[in-house]
Amino acid sequence: MTTFSFDGEEVTAEPGQSVGAALLAAGYRSWRTTRHGGAPRGLFCGIGVCFDCLVVVNGRPGLRACLTEVRDGDVVSSQEGAGRDHLAC
Amino acid sequence: MTTSPADIAVIGAGPAGLAAAAAARGRGARVALLDSAGRPGGQYWRHRDGHNPIPASLRQDILAGHAVWHVEVEADGFVLHTTAGEVRARTVIVATGAYDRQLPFPGWTLPGVFTAGGAQAMLKGHGVPVGDRVVVAGTGPFLLPVAAALRHRVTGVFEAGSPLGFARHPLAVARNPGKLVEGARYLRALHGHRIPFHTRTAVVAAHGDDRVHAVTVARLDRNRRPVSEREIECDAVAVGYGFTPQLELPLQLGCDTRLDADGSLVATADEWQRASVPGVYLAGEVCGVGGAQLSVVEGAIAGAHAAGARPRRSLLRKRAALRAFAAAMHDTYRVGAGRPADDTIVCRCEEVTVREVRESVVDLGATDPRGVKLLARPGMGLCQGRVCGYATACLVAEACGRPVTAADLRGLAARPIAAPVTLGNLAEGVEDA
Ligand SMILES: Cc1cc2nc3c(=O)[nH]c(=O)nc-3n(C[C@H](O)[C@H](O)[C@H](O)COP(=O)(O)OP(=O)(O)OC[C@H]3O[C@@H](n4cnc5c(N)ncnc54)[C@H](O)[C@@H]3O)c2cc1C
Ligand code: FES
Numbered sequence: 001m002t003t004f005s006f007d008g009e010e011v012t013a014e015p016g017q018s019v020g021a022a023l024l025a026a027g028y029r030s031w032r033t034t035r036h037g038g039a040p041r042g043l044f045c046g047i048g049v050c051f052d053c054l055v056v057v058n059g060r061p062g063l064r065a066c067l068t069e070v071r072d073g074d075v076v077s078s079q080e081g082a083g084r085d086h087l088a089c
Numbered sequence: 090m091t092t093s094p095a096d097i098a099v100i101g102a103g104p105a106g107l108a109a110a111a112a113a114r115g116r117g118a119r120v121a122l123l124d125s126a127g128r129p130g131g132q133y134w135r136h137r138d139g140h141n142p143i144p145a146s147l148r149q150d151i152l153a154g155h156a157v158w159h160v161e162v163e164a165d166g167f168v169l170h171t172t173a174g175e176v177r178a179r180t181v182i183v184a185t186g187a188y189d190r191q192l193p194f195p196g197w198t199l200p201g202v203f204t205a206g207g208a209q210a211m212l213k214g215h216g217v218p219v220g221d222r223v224v225v226a227g228t229g230p231f232l233l234p235v236a237a238a239l240r241h242r243v244t245g246v247f248e249a250g251s252p253l254g255f256a257r258h259p260l261a262v263a264r265n266p267g268k269l270v271e272g273a274r275y276l277r278a279l280h281g282h283r284i285p286f287h288t289r290t291a292v293v294a295a296h297g298d299d300r301v302h303a304v305t306v307a308r309l310d311r312n313r314r315p316v317s318e319r320e321i322e323c324d325a326v327a328v329g330y331g332f333t334p335q336l337e338l339p340l341q342l343g344c345d346t347r348l349d350a351d352g353s354l355v356a357t358a359d360e361w362q363r364a365s366v367p368g369v370y371l372a373g374e375v376c377g378v379g380g381a382q383l384s385v386v387e388g389a390i391a392g393a394h395a396a397g398a399r400p401r402r403s404l405l406r407k408r409a410a411l412r413a414f415a416a417a418m419h420d421t422y423r424v425g426a427g428r429p430a431d432d433t434i435v436c437r438c439e440e441v442t443v444r445e446v447r448e449s450v451v452d453l454g455a456t457d458p459r460g461v462k463l464l465a466r467p468g469m470g471l472c473q474g475r476v477c478g479y480a481t482a483c484l485v486a487e488a489c490g491r492p493v494t495a496a497d498l499r500g501l502a503a504r505p506i507a508a509p510v511t512l513g514n515l516a517e518g519v520e521d522a
Contacts, residue, residue, distance in 0.1 A: 014215075014216065018215060021211055021216075021217045022217075025215075029299075030299060036439070039440070040200050041437075042200040043200075044202070044203060044437070044476075045189060045203075046206065046207025046208070046209075047210055048125075049188045049472060049476065050204075050437065052437060054471075066210075067126075069127065
């Protein structure tokens with residue numbers, strides 16, 4: 001079993017699962033809001049095509065949750081907009 | 090990373106690419122088989138750990154985690170720019186497959202609405218069902234394995250077309266008895282799990298606040314207009330209207346394309362799977378959607394020919410039969426543009442509505458999807474029009490009062506960079522220049 005945190009909550013995953021699949025299995029459906037409408041989004045295509053599932057992993061924003069393999073101890077958090085608001089001036 | 094050039098670089102390690110690599114290697118060629126994914130198998134073979142269907146002889150040729158973002162033509166071959174360095178080859182076989190095609194409906198951006206392929210990928214690849222009460226919808230035979238795999242978790246299958254259309258193609262069906270058996274097996278499985286299978290019925294809206302909790306389904310009349318509607322509770326939707334070939338690389342290379350019978354833009358291949366550009370081969374769903382078996386056969390033909398051998402006649406016969414079946418399938422499950430309400434989101438990334446797309450044509454005078462893209466921004470977001478390209482092209486053509494053309498689809502499918510790259514990847518390329 002792999003353990004990681006999502007927005008401060010502990011989540012377990014099976015080895016080899018993607019961050020997106022592990023979050024889905026844990027009951028989460030969304031972990032991002034859109035730039036314009038602030039609408040919730042999560043997995044859609046599941047194969048890296050749609051970019052709806054963007055997530056922050058260990059401080060790195062903009063990763064596709066469906067393609068990013070989860071590792072033990074990862075710190076995952078939801079993403080707002082482009083996930084780079086701290087860069088806005 | 091620059092190593093000595095391979096004879097043949099195969100891009101995509103799905104059924105088509107694996108078959109191409111095996112055929113070429115079997116005839117003595119030095120092969121590099123690249124895939125952006127960490128594991129080979131493509132969309133079809135999603136072995137979870139412990140089940141590896143990839144032949145041992147091929148494993149040393151596989152370059153996993155190599156997303157090809159640009160292919161450059163040089164005097165004596167090709168340079169493949171990948172997220173893990175450059176790869177050179179004299180010949181390229183493009184086998185990049187396809188992804189689910191979508192027709193927008195109100196609520197399709199709600200969390201809990203997935204592509205049919207995405208639902209399958211979650212289950213087969215990760216062991217995670219997308220929900221406990223799943224509505225499977227869209228069109229085409231692919232909905233059947235998706236529903237059969239989710240079993241008792243499926244509330245119902247809502248097929249916009251009807252498999253009875255195959256009756257118009259008795260010869261194509263007779264040449265592929267296996268397909269008939271397969272279809273019957275899936276229908277029996279649905280029956281066994283008491284999953285209702287509705288034909289000429291579509292999901293026309295999804296409802297919920299922060300996740301889907303219900304859908305409206307409607308019977309479609311002969312003109313595909315929704316008649317009698319009803320609401321069904323669910324916690325997930327798996328929807329797909331066929332597939333869209335992944336054409337960035339063929340378009341970058343300048344390969345000819347055409348409109349296929351299913352309305353998708355596909356790259357044009359000759360009888361040996363050669364593209365219109367010398368040294369480039371195409372195999373699998375990039376040159377027409379037809380299922381994994383057809384991808385394997387096309388890959389085997391491409392790989393053999395690219396390695397200088399004459400592909401076996403039996404392969405050519407098999408390809409002809411499978412293509413006849415694919416044509417019958419496309420005719421049976423025709424996809425219409427649909428008429429989503431004005432405030433339906435078309436482009437999920439830039440959150441562009443049907444109204445904004447139509448206004449670009451009717452009020453602002455755009456005459457093609459590229460013009461609309463500049464005015465209203467559909468296809469300008471992160472996915473670069475991969476998800477909304479087909480629907481946008483259909484809506485624009487409808488607003489212009491004409492059918493969709495290959496040029497419409499090409500305008501939204503051309504992407505100078507085929508895969509997401511970091512600035513570091515780009516800088517590497519500059520250094521080498
Ligand atoms: C999400 C999804 C799930 C599916 N599940 C099933 C199923 O369970 N059963 C079934 O019968 N059919 C399934 N299909 C249909 C499937 O597409 C075909 O039957 C079959 O996989 C096509 O084989 P292919 O080799 O042509 O392409 P694919 O299997 O799609 O293989 C293409 C490969 O190319 C790689 N690739 C693409 N672009 C690049 C690039 N720029 N650089 C490097 N690599 C790249 C991809 O990572 C992929 O591995 C699914 C389709 C999708 C989209
Ligand atoms: S779900 Fe589409 S990119 Fe991850």
